[in-house]
Amino acid sequence: MNMAFNITVDERDVALLGAIQDGLPFSERPFKDIGKALEMSEEEVIVRIERMQSNNIIARFGLVLQHRPLGYRANAMVVWDVPDDKVDKAAKSITAHDFVTLCYCRARRAPVWQYNLYCMIHGRERDVVEKQIAILNNDGLAAFPSKTLFSRRRFKQTGARFSKPPEIERRCT
Amino acid sequence: MSNPVTLDDLDRKIINALQGGFPIVDKPFNEVASWFDIDTKEVITRIKALLENGVLSRFGPLYNSERMGGAVTLAALNVPQERYEEVTRLVNAHTEVAHNYARTHPLNMWFVIATETPEQIAEVISQIESETGLQVYDCPKQREYFIGLRLEA
Incomplete structure (x- = not known):
């Protein structure tokens, strides 16, 4: 979603984001321990993290899985070329299915790339993923030109990182 | 490229529960332990092992x-x-x-x-x-x- 505004984070937020980017200490009171180096109380750390979660600055706090050690080898990016005025409706029918992990509308790059609606399906078995794609197409998308791009190899999956604290960097898609 | 890792039921439960978020409370690992009726050390040991064997790439925040x-x-x-x-x-x-x-x-x-x-x-x-x-x-x-x-x- 393109945001028309940016949420303000103050210097203490940025310092905190830098301190937790590689994860929490495995201690009984990790937020207290993080706070020590930043001269923040445990309560301040918790309040700031909660606020940044509710502002969606921290999209999610928890585990980030590598797909492949868990056997998720069939990672499909499915794309459709949907007229702009029909794309919201098409996206709605895609996201109604719980096997879909991501769904976006992106800019086309005609003539090389005509597709604008994307969804990701992460599966363990390719034939299962192919059936799931067929379900999507039967559910109103078959009329639109489509391609499925399975991933062959993964070269990099670093996830969200700060380039060097305290600068703010990225988000994992 | 790593091969599939064998996980037991408890590993799976911890992963599935924590993917949605981590409790932001003063003793978060205790809280997670209480969900599964295990001790805090066990939770920490399991998460560390999952990081080491590459099932988890990270344990922390995803920034937007x-x-x-x-x-x-x-x-x-x-x-x-x-x-x-x-x-x-x-x-x-x-x-x-x-x-x-x-x-x-x-x-x-x-x-x-x-x-x-x-x-x-x-x-x-x-x-x-x-x-x-x-x-x-x-x-x-x-x-x-x-x-x-x-x-x-």
């Missing part, structure tokens, strides 16, 4: 850089097969490239670029173009309908 003025895009290249390794090295050498997948299409390399400002996206793209001699197809996001990337362990 767009909310702070940053930018993210998905870009693609049509890389000649004989240059694939070389181009992979050139692309991944950019710290702004967050992940990179080979995919089954003439546009056979797809990667995410994330930068601290929107202007830097164009800079990274033009650097990659001049280093590789290939045209980068930039497909910026126009609308986001769903991000639920959670996998059953």
